[in-house]
Amino acid sequence: MKQSSLPLGTNALELIAECEMDMQRRIATDEPSVVHLGSGGSRTRARICIMAGQQLGLSKHDVLCLASAVELLHNASLVHDDVQDEDNERRGTEALWKKYGAARAICSGDVMISAAYAAIADLRCSAKIADVLRETHGAVAETIRGQSLDLSSDTDIDPEQYEKIAAMKSGPLFRLALSLPLLVANRRDLLKKVEYVAARFAVAYQINDDLDDWRQDKENGDLNIVNLLAKNLSIDEALYVARNRAKYLLRKCQRELSNFPNESAAMVEQLATKLMQQVEKHY
Amino acid sequence: MKQSSLPLGTNALELIAECEMDMQRRIATDEPSVVHLGSGGSRTRARICIMAGQQLGLSKHDVLCLASAVELLHNASLVHDDVQDEDNERRGTEALWKKYGAARAICSGDVMISAAYAAIADLRCSAKIADVLRETHGAVAETIRGQSLDLSSDTDIDPEQYEKIAAMKSGPLFRLALSLPLLVANRRDLLKKVEYVAARFAVAYQINDDLDDWRQDKENGDLNIVNLLAKNLSIDEALYVARNRAKYLLRKCQRELSNFPNESAAMVEQLATKLMQQVEKHY
Numbered sequence: 014m015k016q017s018s019l020p021l022g023t024n025a026l027e028l029i030a031e032c033e034m035d036m037q038r039r040i041a042t043d044e045p046s047v048v049h050l051g052s053g054g055s056r057t058r059a060r061i062c063i064m065a066g067q068q069l070g071l072s073k074h075d076v077l078c079l080a081s082a083v084e085l086l087h088n089a090s091l092v093h094d095d096v097q098d099e100d101n102e103r104r105g106t107e108a109l110w111k112k113y114g115a116a117r118a119i120c121s122g123d124v125m126i127s128a129a130y131a132a133i134a135d136l137r138c139s140a141k142i143a144d145v146l147r148e149t150h151g152a153v154a155e156t157i158r159g160q161s162l163d164l165s166s167d168t169d170i171d172p173e174q175y176e177k178i179a180a181m182k183s184g185p186l187f188r189l190a191l192s193l194p195l196l197v198a199n200r201r202d203l204l205k206k207v208e209y210v211a212a213r214f215a216v217a218y219q220i221n222d223d224l225d226d227w228r229q230d231k232e233n234g235d236l237n238i239v240n241l242l243a244k245n246l247s248i249d250e251a252l253y254v255a256r257n258r259a260k261y262l263l264r265k266c267q268r269e270l271s272n273f274p275n276e277s278a279a280m281v282e283q284l285a286t287k288l289m290q291q292v293e294k295h296y
Numbered sequence: 297m298k299q300s301s302l303p304l305g306t307n308a309l310e311l312i313a314e315c316e317m318d319m320q321r322r323i324a325t326d327e328p329s330v331v332h333l334g335s336g337g338s339r340t341r342a343r344i345c346i347m348a349g350q351q352l353g354l355s356k357h358d359v360l361c362l363a364s365a366v367e368l369l370h371n372a373s374l375v376h377d378d379v380q381d382e383d384n385e386r387r388g389t390e391a392l393w394k395k396y397g398a399a400r401a402i403c404s405g406d407v408m409i410s411a412a413y414a415a416i417a418d419l420r421c422s423a424k425i426a427d428v429l430r431e432t433h434g435a436v437a438e439t440i441r442g443q444s445l446d447l448s449s450d451t452d453i454d455p456e457q458y459e460k461i462a463a464m465k466s467g468p469l470f471r472l473a474l475s476l477p478l479l480v481a482n483r484r485d486l487l488k489k490v491e492y493v494a495a496r497f498a499v500a501y502q503i504n505d506d507l508d509d510w511r512q513d514k515e516n517g518d519l520n521i522v523n524l525l526a527k528n529l530s531i532d533e534a535l536y537v538a539r540n541r542a543k544y545l546l547r548k549c550q551r552e553l554s555n556f557p558n559e560s561a562a563m564v565e566q567l568a569t570k571l572m573q574q575v576e577k578h579y
Contacts, residue, residue, distance in 0.1 A: 096402060115380070116381075117447060119376050119402060120380075120443055120444050124437055126406060127437060128433065128437070133429070134425070134429035134430050135426070136426075139422075139426055143422055146416070146425075146429075150411065157403045157406055161326065161403050164403075165400075
């Protein structure tokens with residue numbers, strides 16, 4: 014990964030700031046959405062999208078439309094997930110449904126989903142709008158299938174099912190950050206690779222989370238890969254298997270990512286490296 | 297209204313059946329959505345859209361895309377509304393959230409919203425996709441503003457606020473059934489008239505509902521225009537004022553609708569006539 018060769022730096026930071034303003038403008042009159050978007054978040058997906066779009070030579074306008082769309086969908090999924098899972102906290106503060114009630118939080122997610130599609134409508138490369146819409150709906154529908162599968166599963170599933178749910182729930186919206194700029198740049202040939210990477214990254218990310226939280230999840234009876242594996246292994250063996258699985262998946266990602274054109278996936282490579290380091294800290 | 301001159305009849309019925317199949321295909325793997333769409337519903341919006349599209353000379357393919365989009369959005373709003381209002385019944389059977397839980401019902405509404413936008417992506421007149429997306433998001437966002445206003449209002453509002461909420465909650469998605477085919481047919485000049493008609497029709501529809509239910513709503517403490525008016529009037533006077541207001545609004549609709557090109561709004565004219573008759577039955 015040659016991060017220093019990227020001609021981005023401050024420019025990308027400016028675009029992130031413009032993306033914030035663009036999203037706020039698009040959901041302007043819905044107070045809960047304004048509050049949610051103002052509550053922080055890493056904007057990882059916007060960053061991936063902006064850097065990929067710039068490296069692929071997309072116009073600034075179109076990059077911003079895609080980054081807003083991807084980030085609005087991700088935030089809609091967080092707001093609805095918190096209602097569904099009755100999670101009380103998000104980003105160190107009250108979850109939106111705790112602050113405004115579940116009904117207003119459902120409205121907030123709905124308006125962010127709709128605003129994401131309106132952002133796609135604003136693409137200047139209008140010949141690409143239909144393709145971008147279809148790819149987006151494909152990802153949203155798969156995420157919802159993953160969420161539905163998770164909702165109807167108990168905590169006594171096998172590791173294969175665990176990975177399937179993690180990949181379906183988080184892979185597709187993560188994938189959009191890279192697949193939408195690639196689509197606009199006429200690189201449909203790479204979409205399968207992006208799907209492959211996003212699914213594996215999503216599972217590795219979830220395993221790393223589980224490595225952090227396995228004690229707490231055991232107490233609360235929440236689904237956790239370490240505790241699933243510990244049904245047939247000692248806890249040390251389970252931790253070892255989980256770590257190795259995450260590292261294996263991340264190496265698979267890294268191998269694919271290094272072949273992307275113009276370092277368009279450099280940001281995802283950085284994330285994979287960082288996640289690998291976090292997994293290794295669990296030794 | 298010259299219904300007999302419409303060259304539609306069975307053809308329109310076939311298109312409604314095709315629209316049903318198209319919607320089912322688009323949400324195929326989400327069981328709660330399949331069940332909800334299979335539970336009936338008048339498909340009023342699909343009918344309006346199909347007849348308008350045919351009268352305006354749109355292709356069958358594009359008419360179906362628009363009808364599916366409009367009907368999917370309407371059904372998404374019903375499913376989410378029932379979660380938000382904790383309404384137990386819909387179409388004479390258990391509401392979706394009662395059958396599958398609130399979490400799955402939220403997923404169902406989400407996937408129908410997203411599928412509506414994917415239906416728009418399939419328009420063959422691709423030059424119109426961006427306009428149709430923007431008009432659609434404008435309507436969705438306004439509906440959500442109306443729903444949010446309703447959720448945060450108490451039952452002690454004035455009749456003006458009552459009409460504003462009714463118009464905002466139901467007018468915009470109703471409007472799409474006519475405004476989307478008009479947009480595709482290059483009749484953007486008529487959109488303001490459609491908005492005018494849809495807002496008034498939505499309020500008249502709500503008043504007629506309230507004329508049916510005012511006794512029950514009074515018992516339950518639910519918002520009802522008759523009971524609002526009866527704070528300053530006798531109940532007979534309140535009923536008289538409510539009926540007259542609904543009839544006035546419907547006459548306003550009828551006047552505008554008669555000027556639409558090629559009888560494209562004939563279906564809405566029929567609905568206005570039918571609603572007028574229902575209001576008059578309350579004497």
